[in-house]
Amino acid sequence: MSSVCFYFQVHQPMRLRRYGIFDIGKDSNYFDEESKSNLNNKFIIEKVSKKCYLPTNQVLLDLIKKHPEFKVSFSLSGVFIEQLEKYAPETLDSFKRLVDTGNVELLSETYYHTLSFLYSKKEFKEQVLLHKDKINQVFGVTPSVFRNTELIYNNDVVKEVEEMGFKGILAEGVDRILGWRNSNFIYKPEGTEKIKLLLKNYRLSDDIAFRFSSKDWSEYPLTAEKFSNWVNDVNGNGEVINLFMDYETFGEHQWEDTGIFNFLRHLPEEVYKNKDNDFVTVSEAIDRYEPKDTLDVPHYISWADVERNLSAWLENDMQRDAAKKLYELESKVFSSGNNKIIEDWRRLQTSDHFYYMCTKWWNDGDVHKYFNPYESPYDAFITFINVLNDLKLRLINN
Amino acid sequence: MGSGDERIRVLMFGWEFPPFNSGGLGVACLGLTKAIVGENAEIIFVLPKKIDIKNSPVKLHFADSHLVNYKIIDSLISPYLTEDDFLKKRGNFGDYGMDLIDAVKLYALRAREIAKEENFNIIHAHDWLSFGAGIEAKKISGKPLIVHIHSTEFDRTGGTGINNEIYLLEKQGMEYADAIIAVSNFTKDVIISKYGIPPEKIQVVHNGIENKEETQKDQNKSDFFRIIKTNGGKIVIFVGRITIQKGPDYFLKSAKKVLEFCPNTFFIVAGSGDMQNQIIRQTAQLGISDRVLFSGFLRDEELNSLYKNADLFIMPSVSEPFGLTALEAMQHGTPVIVSKQSGVSEVVNHALKVDFWDTDELTNKIVSVLKNESLSSTLKSNSLNEVKTISWKNAAQKCVEIYKKILGQFKFFLKKKDK
Numbered sequence: 001m002s003s004v005c006f007y008f009q010v011h012q013p014m015r016l017r018r019y020g021i022f023d024i025g026k027d028s029n030y031f032d033e034e035s036k037s038n039l040n041n042k043f044i045i046e047k048v049s050k051k052c053y054l055p056t057n058q059v060l061l062d063l064i065k066k067h068p069e070f071k072v073s074f075s076l077s078g079v080f081i082e083q084l085e086k087y088a089p090e091t092l093d094s095f096k097r098l099v100d101t102g103n104v105e106l107l108s109e110t111y112y113h114t115l116s117f118l119y120s121k122k123e124f125k126e127q128v129l130l131h132k133d134k135i136n137q138v139f140g141v142t143p144s145v146f147r148n149t150e151l152i153y154n155n156d157v158v159k160e161v162e163e164m165g166f167k168g169i170l171a172e173g174v175d176r177i178l179g180w181r182n183s184n185f186i187y188k189p190e191g192t193e194k195i196k197l198l199l200k201n202y203r204l205s206d207d208i209a210f211r212f213s214s215k216d217w218s219e220y221p222l223t224a225e226k227f228s229n230w231v232n233d234v235n236g237n238g239e240v241i242n243l244f245m246d247y248e249t250f251g252e253h254q255w256e257d258t259g260i261f262n263f264l265r266h267l268p269e270e271v272y273k274n275k276d277n278d279f280v281t282v283s284e285a286i287d288r289y290e291p292k293d294t295l296d297v298p299h300y301i302s303w304a305d306v307e308r309n310l311s312a313w314l315e316n317d318m319q320r321d322a323a324k325k326l327y328e329l330e331s332k333v334f335s336s337g338n339n340k341i342i343e344d345w346r347r348l349q350t351s352d353h354f355y356y357m358c359t360k361w362w363n364d365g366d367v368h369k370y371f372n373p374y375e376s377p378y379d380a381f382i383t384f385i386n387v388l389n390d391l392k393l394r395l396i397n398n
Numbered sequence: 399m400g401s402g403d404e405r406i407r408v409l410m411f412g413w414e415f416p417p418f419n420s421g422g423l424g425v426a427c428l429g430l431t432k433a434i435v436g437e438n439a440e441i442i443f444v445l446p447k448k449i450d451i452k453n454s455p456v457k458l459h460f461a462d463s464h465l466v467n468y469k470i471i472d473s474l475i476s477p478y479l480t481e482d483d484f485l486k487k488r489g490n491f492g493d494y495g496m497d498l499i500d501a502v503k504l505y506a507l508r509a510r511e512i513a514k515e516e517n518f519n520i521i522h523a524h525d526w527l528s529f530g531a532g533i534e535a536k537k538i539s540g541k542p543l544i545v546h547i548h549s550t551e552f553d554r555t556g557g558t559g560i561n562n563e564i565y566l567l568e569k570q571g572m573e574y575a576d577a578i579i580a581v582s583n584f585t586k587d588v589i590i591s592k593y594g595i596p597p598e599k600i601q602v603v604h605n606g607i608e609n610k611e612e613t614q615k616d617q618n619k620s621d622f623f624r625i626i627k628t629n630g631g632k633i634v635i636f637v638g639r640i641t642i643q644k645g646p647d648y649f650l651k652s653a654k655k656v657l658e659f660c661p662n663t664f665f666i667v668a669g670s671g672d673m674q675n676q677i678i679r680q681t682a683q684l685g686i687s688d689r690v691l692f693s694g695f696l697r698d699e700e701l702n703s704l705y706k707n708a709d710l711f712i713m714p715s716v717s718e719p720f721g722l723t724a725l726e727a728m729q730h731g732t733p734v735i736v737s738k739q740s741g742v743s744e745v746v747n748h749a750l751k752v753d754f755w756d757t758d759e760l761t762n763k764i765v766s767v768l769k770n771e772s773l774s775s776t777l778k779s780n781s782l783n784e785v786k787t788i789s790w791k792n793a794a795q796k797c798v799e800i801y802k803k804i805l806g807q808f809k810f811f812l813k814k815k816d817k
Contacts, residue, residue, distance in 0.1 A: 020762040021659065316780075321772030359748070359780050378750055381773055382766040 078111030184238020433794030529571025582741025
């Protein structure tokens with residue numbers, strides 16, 4: 001039996017607007033860029049809704065209608081949901097319709113899509129609760145499986161998450177932690193009782209997410225038929241194929257003219273041609289399959305870049321300095337009792353702000369460059385620090 | 399019979415090398431010539447000079463000096479010369495009755511004599527003062543001409559109105575040439591839009607920089623630098639001619655604003671030029687005379703020491719075809735801010751970039767570097783790595799490719815003509 005487990009990350013940060021040194025102390029509106037640039041959050045939400053969220057949601061709705069057993073899982077960050085409420089309520093409605101089918105599972109994460117676990121366990125737990133409440137309030141469901149920001153994971157993360165009552169967690173199927181094992185089984189994390197670990201099959205996931213339209217790739221063009229043959233190949237050497245990716249793969253990273261929607265539209269029927277195959281949600285995979293082995297992950301892993309560690313967010317001096325200065329404010333922020341300050345401080349925690357400061361990107365392909373709305377990582381840092389200095393002033397003046 | 403791999407012999411019309419240069423052009427000529435010789439081409443290097451030839455230092459620069467031959471033409475012209483400069487200089491030498499354009503024409507006539515005697519297969523002329531020489535050499539020898547544009551009249555005058563006679567000489571050189579090398583896309587765009595040259599005739603060859611051993615921050619700080627540093631002061635530098643092209647006035651305007659955020663900062667202007675008195679006056683008017691220091695033109699150890707002790711290098715040029723000094727600063731581990739109106743901004747990622755006119759943004763970036771050690775250290779470590787990848791070897795290889803391509807086309811054309 002091979003089960004295909006699709007999980008899509010859906011997230012948009014609140015990008016900081018152009019914010020210079022002369023704005024400090026004068027303007028505490030950090031997020032509403034007015035120019036039609038890629039810093040304009042409203043503009044991005046509208047654009048990606050049109051190119052990705054609305055059409056892909058429709059494809060999935062059609063597929064569920066056609067194949068009542070077709071399942072997928074999502075995580076939607078709190079900051080993303082907030083932005084849909086504000087800028088694109090029709091997109092939020094379309095996600096609600098998907099969840100209402102009962103074939104779509106929603107996962108838990110930190111509300112602001114943050115690195116908080118690395119800096120403050122207290123803040124981490126609060127944000128998970130905030131997110132849980134939001135999902136419950138908007139969609140009427142309660143997540144039981146957790147995925148940390150950008151699949152950041154190690155033994156400590158999973159222990160904390162188990163204590164918080166989750167039955168499963170997601171991580172990247174990094175070769176160096178798997179050794180001779182493969183990602184197509186469920187695992188038991190080292191030092192835990194019941195929680196189960198699902199690992200991303202990064203080869204098959206990246207075939208869709210990164211290589212789909214790459215003409216240099218020997219398998220180009222990728223068809224639903226070819227892909228389902230690779231799924232069949234796993235039969236006998238695995239139970240669940242975890243295809244984890246950014247939802248923006250569909251229509252935004254891979255544009256419509258690459259044929260990505262047709263691929264998705266035809267994939268289920270091709271996979272179902274083998275009677276041993278099916279699609280499962282994350283929870284179904286966890287409930288159905290038993291752990292194959294115990295997996296020890298002492299060091300942090302993630303799904304980012306070739307290194308698959310924390311270096312996309314916390315490698316250079318600027319990134320570490322910015323994160324340290326931000327989290328140093330924690331106790332002052334809370335003792336201010338000012339909800340607007342608390343909210344702004346939390347919005348600054350979104351991991352993307354640190355990703356934009358990454359200077360590895362000249363060597364590591366242009367993935368970072370593509371996703372960076374700032375002219376350079378240095379501009380991202382300067383903007384962030386200026387905003388942080390304004391926030392500090394507000395704490396003093398509060 | 400005649401093999402296709404005939405050795406490349408370049409008749410190059412260039413400019414004085416350091417330490418006799420007065421700016422980036424001499425440095426570029428030296429770096430490029432060395433590297434082209436390294437690609438196994440021969441160079442007959444012609445330069446104008448008003449000196450006694452006995453003490454010519456030029457050969458000292460080369461290990462393979464047999465590949466480089468020098469021809470010196472007695473002339474008063476030198477890079478960055480304005481008509482006024484020329485007239486002053488002329489007075490010193492007593493060559494009355496000649497203006498700059500006459501001197502350029504005379505230089506071209508003498509170049510003709512050299513071209514008659516020497517054996518070469520391609521001509522390479524650097525900047526407009528030598529284009530006349532290149533054209534004459536082409537006329538007399540029938541060999542193809544490449545003109546290399548390090549700056550245009552539009553850069554040098556920074557939007558204050560061009561000298562039409564110089565413009566026409568530049569244009570004539572570009573039109574007469576078989577190929578044009580531009581030091582940046584920025585310059586290529588100027589050549590297309592202002593001189594009406596078709597884009598396919600222009601190749602971009604970015605300048606390089608000679609590799610340099612990594613140096614520690616200067617241990618033996620001069621008293622001046624030491625006093626500033628021990629008092630927690632910061633040093634921001636401008637290195638270049640004090641001319642409208644280099645944007646010294648934008649440097650000053652930002653300095654005034656920066657001092658409101660970082661009062662313990664010193665700004666050093668290293669260079670001289672026709673705007674110097676105006677800039678000094680402006681400093682006084684802004685009330686920041688105690689914070690802005692004028693060192694004059696520096697070279698060698700003095701300049702290195704300035705780079706090493708600086709916390710930040712600024713190049714706010716209004717119109718900068720390349721901007722080698724930014725690479726020099728990076729080599730010394732000094733963070734740099736360059737204007738987007740510069741060629742060097744096309745080749746470096748690990749520099750901060752601003753529009754020259756946006757002094758608020760320049761201030762924003764200066765203050766951010768001065769106040770955040772993490773920004774400064776990230777820039778420093780990344781730019782030290784990056785500058786190592788920018789070499790004259792790359793530039794020379796591209797030049798040699800262009801020589802080969804032009805020689806190939808030329809042969810084909812001659813054969814067709816024979817038939």
